[in-house]
Amino acid sequence: MPVAKPSLELLRSITDENVLRALMERRRLTRAEIAAVTGISKPTISDSVRRLSEAGLLADTGERTTGRGRSGSYYSLAEDSGAALVASITPFGVTAEAVDAFGRVVARTEAALDRAPGPDRAAEALARVAGELRSRVRGGLRTAVVSAADPVDRTTGRLVHLPDAPFLVGDLDPAAVLAPLVHGPVLVDNDVNWAARAERGAGCARGVDDFVYVHLGEGLGCAVVSDAEVRRGHHGLAGEIAHLYTAGPDGTAMPFTRVFAELGLRREGSTAVDVAALRAAAFGAGEEAARTRAALARAVCGVVAAAVALTDPRLVVVGGPWGVEPEMTEAIGEELARTPRGVPVVAARVEAPELVGARDRAVEELRNLIVAALRPAD
Amino acid sequence: MPVAKPSLELLRSITDENVLRALMERRRLTRAEIAAVTGISKPTISDSVRRLSEAGLLADTGERTTGRGRSGSYYSLAEDSGAALVASITPFGVTAEAVDAFGRVVARTEAALDRAPGPDRAAEALARVAGELRSRVRGGLRTAVVSAADPVDRTTGRLVHLPDAPFLVGDLDPAAVLAPLVHGPVLVDNDVNWAARAERGAGCARGVDDFVYVHLGEGLGCAVVSDAEVRRGHHGLAGEIAHLYTAGPDGTAMPFTRVFAELGLRREGSTAVDVAALRAAAFGAGEEAARTRAALARAVCGVVAAAVALTDPRLVVVGGPWGVEPEMTEAIGEELARTPRGVPVVAARVEAPELVGARDRAVEELRNLIVAALRPAD
DNA sequence: GCAGTTTAGTCAGGAGTGTTGCCCAAAGAT
DNA sequence: ATCTTTGGGCAACACTCCTGACTAAACTGC
Numbered sequence: 182m183p184v185a186k187p188s189l190e191l192l193r194s195i196t197d198e199n200v201l202r203a204l205m206e207r208r209r210l211t212r213a214e215i216a217a218v219t220g221i222s223k224p225t226i227s228d229s230v231r232r233l234s235e236a237g238l239l240a241d242t243g244e245r246t247t248g249r250g251r252s253g254s255y256y257s258l259a260e261d262s263g264a265a266l267v268a269s270i271t272p273f274g275v276t277a278e279a280v281d282a283f284g285r286v287v288a289r290t291e292a293a294l295d296r297a298p299g300p301d302r303a304a305e306a307l308a309r310v311a312g313e314l315r316s317r318v319r320g321g322l323r324t325a326v327v328s329a330a331d332p333v334d335r336t337t338g339r340l341v342h343l344p345d346a347p348f349l350v351g352d353l354d355p356a357a358v359l360a361p362l363v364h365g366p367v368l369v370d371n372d373v374n375w376a377a378r379a380e381r382g383a384g385c386a387r388g389v390d391d392f393v394y395v396h397l398g399e400g401l402g403c404a405v406v407s408d409a410e411v412r413r414g415h416h417g418l419a420g421e422i423a424h425l426y427t428a429g430p431d432g433t434a435m436p437f438t439r440v441f442a443e444l445g446l447r448r449e450g451s452t453a454v455d456v457a458a459l460r461a462a463a464f465g466a467g468e469e470a471a472r473t474r475a476a477l478a479r480a481v482c483g484v485v486a487a488a489v490a491l492t493d494p495r496l497v498v499v500g501g502p503w504g505v506e507p508e509m510t511e512a513i514g515e516e517l518a519r520t521p522r523g524v525p526v527v528a529a530r531v532e533a534p535e536l537v538g539a540r541d542r543a544v545e546e547l548r549n550l551i552v553a554a555l556r557p558a559d
Numbered sequence: 560m561p562v563a564k565p566s567l568e569l570l571r572s573i574t575d576e577n578v579l580r581a582l583m584e585r586r587r588l589t590r591a592e593i594a595a596v597t598g599i600s601k602p603t604i605s606d607s608v609r610r611l612s613e614a615g616l617l618a619d620t621g622e623r624t625t626g627r628g629r630s631g632s633y634y635s636l637a638e639d640s641g642a643a644l645v646a647s648i649t650p651f652g653v654t655a656e657a658v659d660a661f662g663r664v665v666a667r668t669e670a671a672l673d674r675a676p677g678p679d680r681a682a683e684a685l686a687r688v689a690g691e692l693r694s695r696v697r698g699g700l701r702t703a704v705v706s707a708a709d710p711v712d713r714t715t716g717r718l719v720h721l722p723d724a725p726f727l728v729g730d731l732d733p734a735a736v737l738a739p740l741v742h743g744p745v746l747v748d749n750d751v752n753w754a755a756r757a758e759r760g761a762g763c764a765r766g767v768d769d770f771v772y773v774h775l776g777e778g779l780g781c782a783v784v785s786d787a788e789v790r791r792g793h794h795g796l797a798g799e800i801a802h803l804y805t806a807g808p809d810g811t812a813m814p815f816t817r818v819f820a821e822l823g824l825r826r827e828g829s830t831a832v833d834v835a836a837l838r839a840a841a842f843g844a845g846e847e848a849a850r851t852r853a854a855l856a857r858a859v860c861g862v863v864a865a866a867v868a869l870t871d872p873r874l875v876v877v878g879g880p881w882g883v884e885p886e887m888t889e890a891i892g893e894e895l896a897r898t899p900r901g902v903p904v905v906a907a908r909v910e911a912p913e914l915v916g917a918r919d920r921a922v923e924e925l926r927n928l929i930v931a932a933l934r935p936a937d
Numbered sequence: 938g939c940a941g942t943t944t945a946g947t948c949a950g951g952a953g954t955g956t957t958g959c960c961c962a963a964a965g966a967t
Numbered sequence: 968a969t970c971t972t973t974g975g976g977c978a979a980c981a982c983t984c985c986t987g988a989c990t991a992a993a994c995t996g997c
Contacts, residue, residue, distance in 0.1 A: 942994080
């Protein structure tokens with residue numbers, strides 16, 4: 182039964198939702214302005230504003246309009262509407278922000294980590310930054326959106342270790358760590374998925390409903406956006422391309438991650454890509470560098486070709502520290518143009534994309550939570 | 560603005576929608592029964608039924624309840640609510656049905672075609688069966704859902720020919736052919752996508768939100784279901800796996816479709832798989848057959864492994880004439896179990912799945928059209 | 938055959954929406 | 968000081984849904 186039951190209460194809650202959403206978009210409005218923006222009549226808006234103010238969701242800011250005509254009172258979301266926590270966890274540290282329902286970053290902090298800090302250090306850092314931010318925002322943290330540099334199990338929200346892929350952050354359960362600090366849902370996903378969301382919202386894939394985002398860094402990842410949403414798959418492991426078969430340097434087929442072993446571009450004792458070594462080996466002039474670059478492009482292209490065949494993107498976005506290098510993006514684009522289904526390749530261009538994408542989702546979730554307060558029994 | 564404007568008209572239309580949907584589910588109901596089913600009060604239901612009857616959407620069937628208590632009048636959707644056309648086009652012919660809003664097949668017909676009939680013959684056959692069905696249903700054809708054995712361009716609805724893939728039906732624009740016969744939207748998609756939908760609704764993937772369906776027949780296709788929907792990609796060509804690289808019989812990488820050329824299993828002068836030859840060569844006892852079977856399983860597995868890595872299905876469903884053979888499904892399952900991310904493999908089990916899937920969608924669309932009549936200006 | 942029981946449907950009243958139109962209040966413009 | 972413009976409140980109205988009581992009509996049981 183996908184259709185709601187008709188009731189006057191439903192109608193009222195729709196009105197209230199219109200008012201709240203209008204105030205989330207425009208920060209502060211008079212009742213007359215809300216009526217104009219929503220198209221709902223003035224008396225109805227006045228009723229709704231009174232109801233919502235009494236419920237503590239809205240507050241008169243005390244400010245007044247200036248200009249011609251009678252001055253009106255500005256209303257805004259209540260000061261204690263709370264904030265959402267946005268956290269990005271990498272082996273190098275935790276970056277966290279608190280965002281409010283207007284989408285503004287109201288607080289920000291960081292905690293550095295050593296590379297490969299182990300799960301306890303990461304958990305401790307996450308708890309520390311979350312605790313600090315919590316103390317700095319009114320109304321508390323009502324939800325959290327976490328980006329992690331490892332694959333995330335969709336059902337449990339835990340970071341998982343896949344064979345033949347580096348385990349960058351380590352065994353961590355962000356929801357468990359944050360439970361005492363956040364009184365609401367904790368959403369956890371892979372940084373690559375959040376980055377794809379950011380590129381769709383504000384980057385080079387703005388408004389594109391179907392595209393593939395390839396992350397080329399220490400880890401190798403991919404996000405698939407279909408019908409305007411990142412599709413995570415059953416376990417949340419969609420886009421885990423590390424052991425997808427592709428073309429190796431010698432032309433034979435091998436798992437993507439082994440290409441880096443063959444080229445000697447792995448970190449010592451790890452399956453992670455050695456980005457510094459890769460830069461040194463694959464970029465710049467020189468025949469050797471060109472050969473290495475071509476080998477890398479061919480390997481990436483094998484992966485991308487599979488993604489193209491299976492998901493039919495309009496666009497391929499390449500991100501990550503060595504993926505966005507023009508030389509690399511170009512080489513991949515040329516390689517891909519040779520395949521039967523040519524697809525444009527562009528470089529990602531959002532800064533700290535995993536944070537931008539997670540922030541975007543956090544604002545959306547916080548807004549939904551505020552609106553959801555209207556419907557106690559659904 | 561994803562939130563509707565509140566109005567009494569909205570409330571009324573929600574009530575009416577509840578009534579219509581209840582009558583689509585249960586065929587015929589008294590007003591008291593509608594009230595019980597929807598949870599809406601009796602007077603409100605009586606009002607709504609009167610409105611909808613006057614609008615011609617509902618009609619008193621003349622039947623009455625029997626049993627204890629006062630007898631009530633049964634209402635049902637109007638006789639002229641119309642039907643939806645469901646058509647499946649293959650090189651062998653066109654199969655078509657008319658379904659009503661209750662999901663019942665009210666008429667059915669077929670038109671045989673020679674293999675490779677050319678676009679004009681196929682169009683003519685489609686027009687003929689559609690015309691016949693139209694004359695046999697009251698209220699006309701309000702929408703059409705077409706399954707075609709070729710890839711379909713999502714934006715235009717036309718069948719398209721991809722290089723290295725057989726063009727089974729040929730250049731056809733079902734929407735243009737049907738426009739004079741159907742006064743409503745014409746939805747066209749690949750048979751494999753409809754088959755996947757059928758397996759999700761009634762087959763071996765019932766209720767599974769994330770799975771991959773692989774079709775192994777004359778053509779080679781694949782459908783990706785993510786978050787409970789078939790994802791078609793930008794052009795509608797998601798899952799076109801014919802030239803996805805996989806392992807060939809000799810262990811080297813090659814496009815999927817070339818595997819069949821190497822094994823001598825293509826139809827003369829075509830890129831289509833010769834199913835009869837494949838059956839003869841790959842099934843049954845004997846070392847040679849086992850070798851061929853293993854080679855096919857390895858090739859399929861290469862494709863499936865790519866799909867698994869990129870879309871993380873919970874399940875892989877294998878369909879199509881030679882895919883559902885137990886020997887083949889089993890061989891693929893064993894091969895896949897050796898890969899790092901083992902995923903269960905099951906054989907498809909719906910009969911004429913493309914027709915079942917298309918029918919399901921047709922009923923949904925017809926119902927939506929009937930309900931949409933309530934909202935003239937949205 | 939008739940009273941009792943059970944179920945379908947209607948009626949009247951009331952509570953709660955949103956809307957229109959009109960009024961007043963208050964601020965800047967002239 | 969008056970005019971114009973804008974914010975906001977008030978009253979009347981139309982509409983929707985609900986509750987509770989009522990009537991209507993069928994079957995059951997004696």
